[in-house]
Every structure is written in structure tokens, then in C-alpha cells.
Amino acid sequence: MTSFSEANSAHVVAESFADTPDGRLKRVLTSLVEHLHDFVKDVELTEAEWQRAIDFLTATGHACDDTRQEFVLLSDVLGVSMLVDAINHRTSSAATDTTVLGPYHMVDSPPRELGATISLDGNGEPCVFAGQVRSSAGGPLPGAQVDVWQANGAGYYDVQQPGVQPDRNLRGLFTTDELGRFWLRTVVPRYYPIPDDGPVGGLLAATRRHPNRPAHIHVIAGADGHAPLTTHVFVEGSPYLDSDTVFGVKESLIRPVTEVDDPDRAARYGVANPFRLIEFDVVLDRRDG
Ligand code: BEZ
Ligand code: FE
Numbered sequence: 001m002t003s004f005s006e007a008n009s010a011h012v013v014a015e016s017f018a019d020t021p022d023g024r025l026k027r028v029l030t031s032l033v034e035h036l037h038d039f040v041k042d043v044e045l046t047e048a049e050w051q052r053a054i055d056f057l058t059a060t061g062h063a064c065d066d067t068r069q070e071f072v073l074l075s076d077v078l079g080v081s082m083l084v085d086a087i088n089h090r091t092s093s094a095a096t097d098t099t100v101l102g103p104y105h106m107v108d109s110p111p112r113e114l115g116a117t118i119s120l121d122g123n124g125e126p127c128v129f130a131g132q133v134r135s136s137a138g139g140p141l142p143g144a145q146v147d148v149w150q151a152n153g154a155g156y157y158d159v160q161q162p163g164v165q166p167d168r169n170l171r172g173l174f175t176t177d178e179l180g181r182f183w184l185r186t187v188v189p190r191y192y193p194i195p196d197d198g199p200v201g202g203l204l205a206a207t208r209r210h211p212n213r214p215a216h217i218h219v220i221a222g223a224d225g226h227a228p229l230t231t232h233v234f235v236e237g238s239p240y241l242d243s244d245t246v247f248g249v250k251e252s253l254i255r256p257v258t259e260v261d262d263p264d265r266a267a268r269y270g271v272a273n274p275f276r277l278i279e280f281d282v283v284l285d286r287r288d289g
Contacts, residue, residue: 010037056199063198067159069103073200076100076246077209091229094136095285099248101230102218104157109147109171115270116174117185120166124153124187127257127276128269129233133180133221136285140180144223146282147173148184150216155192183269188257188276189215191239194246204245211245214238219282226284233280255280 004012013033020026043049063070075081081100089098112118119126133144149171151157158169174182196204196211204211215238222228234241234249236256241249258277260266266273 006041010034013037056203059199063200067106068195068198070198070200072103073194073198074203076102076194077200077204079247082247085230089229091227092136092285094283096221096229096231096282097250097252098230099232099250099253100246101220102246102248104151104159105147105149105218105220106159107168107171109149109173110168112172112174112184114174114177114181114183115185116172118148118150118170118172119152119185119187120169121152122187123165124190125276126271127186127188127278128183128271129186129217129278129280130181130183130269131280131282133176133182133223133282133284135223135226136283140176141223141226141284142176142178142180144176144180144182144221144226144284145173146176146182147220147222148186149218150186150189151192153187153190155190185269185271186217188278189217189235191215209245210240210243212240213244213246214240214249216248217278217280219280221282221284223284225287227287229282229284231282233278235278 002008002012002015010033014030017026017029017033020029045053060070060074072081075084085098085100091098129148131146133141133146135141149157152165152170156165158165158167158171170186172184174184176182191212191214193211194213195201201211215235216232218230218232220228220230232248232253234254236254241254255278258279259274260277261274263273266275269275
């Protein structure tokens with residue numbers, strides 16, 4: 001084994017992985033060590049800073065439990081989650097843009113009938129959410145699954161307020177009709193802060209960053225023969241659209257909340273006229289496309 005020096009540090013450690021049977025693991029570890037050593041050399045890390053980093057990562061681990069994943073939050077605020085999403089979902093230009101899954105899809109959404117309400121606590125301004133699922137190869141996708149979840153009008157998910165919000169509040173799994181359409185009743189979501197009372201919140205405060213995400217509804221859409229797609233629709237005019245703390249916003253995903261005065265449409269959606277509407281069509285790529 002070559003002896004360790006500042007100049008050859010990454011090479012020496014990379015050599016130690018020479019017998020790794022899993023080729024992918026070997027490549028990932030080697031690259032990780034090369035970049036990590038480059039970084040340590042670039043900033044000339046002090047021993048106090050090294051200890052601070054160890055303490056920060058230890059606290060990050062301690063902040064994790066069954067309902068909170070502080071490491072995912074760290075990945076989110078460093079833009080790594082969005083980068084992994086971008087690398088792994090190089091969809092066609094016709095397909096809907098993807099964005100980060102987030103930590104609140106931790107329970108299954110209950111199947112609901114088209115037109116049902118997902119707002120079980122009524123907290124927020126009533127609104128219809130409707131759209132069509134289509135294939136980038138052309139044509140609507142009947143029988144597609146549309147999984148929807150969001151925060152309430154106060155900016156909290158059901159899983160953040162057990163015993164306060166009803167179980168499975170603001171979640172629903174819908175199946176599109178013969179024209180690929182879906183529609184449901186909900187409330188206009190509100191912007192909200194990601195959990196900021198842990199080490200990641202400390203990092204945001206130290207760097208003078210706010211912890212907020214703009215108002216959005218999460219969507220996972222899937223259909224036979226098509227690649228599933230995870231995305232959000234963002235509410236036009238929401239605060240923080242231009243500074244989402246997890247870098248999730250894409251222009252193509254922003255939609256207005258429109259005021260609709262149309263008794264026929266109101267009757268079709270089963271709501272009183274006039275009503276608020278967010279429309280969001282989803283285009284999926286074929287699996288082989
Ligand atoms: C969310 O949209 O639910 C979310 C995404 C990343 C971090 C925290 C929350
Ligand atoms: Fe969210």
C-alpha cells in the first residue's frame with residue numbers, strides 16, 4: 001500500500017477499494033473520496049471545522065425518527081434531491097416536468113371517487129382541482145392513477161398534526177375517467193416552512209435563508225405503459241415562488257387559482273357557483289420513450 005500524504009490521499013484511499021466486488025459501489029465510493037478530499041483541500045478544513053461537521057451530522061441523525069427524516073431535509077436544502085430528480089427523470093420535452101417528492105408522502109392516499117373532497121377539516125378556501133392525464137405519444141389516458149396530497153389552509157400536513165387534523169386529511173387517490181380527466185374538491189394550499197427546529201433549520205438560519213416552500217399540491221400520476229411521474233402544481237402569486245428553500249419550483253408547474261362563474265361547470269364539479277379552480281394537466285412519457 002502506498003503511504004498516505006496530502007498529495008496522494010485520495011489515490012491511497014481509492015486503492016483500498018480495489019477488491020470491491022460490486023462495480024457500482026466501487027465507482028461511487030472512489031468518486032466520493034476523490035471529491036471529498038478535493039473539498040477538504042480546497043477549503044483547508046481546520047480541525048475545529050471537522051469536529052463541527054461531525055457534530056452537525058450526529059445531530060442530524062439524532063433528529064430522525066419514524067416521522068422525520070432530517071437527512072432528506074439536508075439533501076433538499078442543499079439541492080441534492082432536485083439534482084437526483086433531474087438526473088433520473090430526463091423526460092421528453094412534451095412530458096410534465098418533475099419535482100421533488102418531499103417527506104410527507106409517508107402514508108398511502110385513500111382511493112376516492114372523482115369529485116370527492118379531500119379536505120376533511122375544511123381548513124382553507126374551497127377550491128376545485130381538475131385536469132387531464134395524457135400520453136406524450138398522444139391521447140388521453142383513461143384509468144390513470146392520480147395521487148394527490150397537500151397542506152391545509154394553515155400550511156400543515158395531516159401527519160404533522162396527528163389528533164388535530166383527521167387521518168388522511170388532504171390526501172386522495174383518483175382514477176381518471178374515459179377521457180383521462182380527474183377532478184376533486186379541496187382547499188387552496190398555503191405556503192409553509194419545512195421543519196426548521198433541528199440542525200437543518202440551524203444551517204438555514206446561519207446562512208440567512210428562510211425555510212419556506214411556496215403553496216403547492218403534490219401529484220404522482222401513473223398509467224399503464226407509462227413512466228410514473230412525481231410533481232407539484234404551484235399556486236401562482238404564492239410567496240416564495242422565487243426562493244423555494246428546496247429549489248423545487250419550475251415555471252412550467254405554476255398555475256393560477258381562477259374564479260369561475262359558470263353554473264353548468266359548477267354543477268358538473270358538484271360545487272356552488274361561483275367557485276375557485278386550479279387546472280393542471282399531466283403528460284406522461286411511455287415507459288420505452
Ligand atoms: C414538501 O413539499 O412536502 C417538502 C419537500 C421537501 C422538504 C420538506 C417538505
Ligand atoms: Fe409539500
